[in-house]
Amino acid sequence: QVQLAESGGGSVQPGGSLRLSCAASGSRFSINTMAWYRQAPGKQRELVAQITRGGNTNYADSVKERFTISGDNGKNTVYLQMNSLKPEDTAVYYCSCVTVMFRTYWGQGTQVTVSS
Numbered sequence: 706q707v708q709l710a711e712s713g714g715g716s717v718q719p720g721g722s723l724r725l726s727c728a729a730s731g732s733r734f735s736i737n738t739m740a741w742y743r744q745a746p747g748k749q750r751e752l753v754a755q756i757t758r759g760g761n762t763n764y765a766d767s768v769k770e771r772f773t774i775s776g777d778n779g780k781n782t783v784y785l786q787m788n789s790l791k792p793e794d795t796a797v798y799y800c801s802c803v804t805v806m807f808r809t810y811w812g813q814g815t816q817v818t819v820s821s
Contacts, residue, residue: 707732707810709800714815721819722788727800727812729781734804739776739783743796743817750799756783767793790819 713725729736740755754764754774762774773786783800800812 707736707802707804707808709802709810709812711798711800711812711815714798714817716818716820717790718821719791719819721790722786723790723817724787725785725798725800725815725817727783727785729783729802729810732781732802732804734806734808736781736802737805738803739781740801740803741774741783741785742799742801743794744799744814745793745796748796753798754785787817790817792819795819 707729708731709727709729711727717723738755738757741753742750743753744750752765753768754772756762756774756776758778771789776783795818797814798817799814803809
């Protein structure tokens with residue numbers, strides 16, 4: 706069973722920055738992909754950014770050029786640097802990972818609130 710521990714959420718004014726971290730532990734198999742999703746009230750969960758073990762990244766159009774995902778394979782850790790935050794970025798952010806056995810695991814989520 707894989708555990709994902711998220712940290713770094715909080716409240717920030719529009720235009721501000723936050724950095725989310727997520728550490729995976731307990732995996733018997735290598736992790737192939739790690740990603741951040743978010744879910745705003747009344748909306749479906751959506752992919753924000755993902756990174757493969759080889760370093761390939763993918764972003765939602767709404768966060769391109771503002772958010773940066775990075776990872777540390779040795780520590781099974783992924784980060785999400787969020788700059789120029791907007792009120793519409795307000796959501797619960799979830800970390801996820803997919804192992805080479807194609808099992809998906811989720812973190813508990815961390816709240817990000819962007820408000821003046």
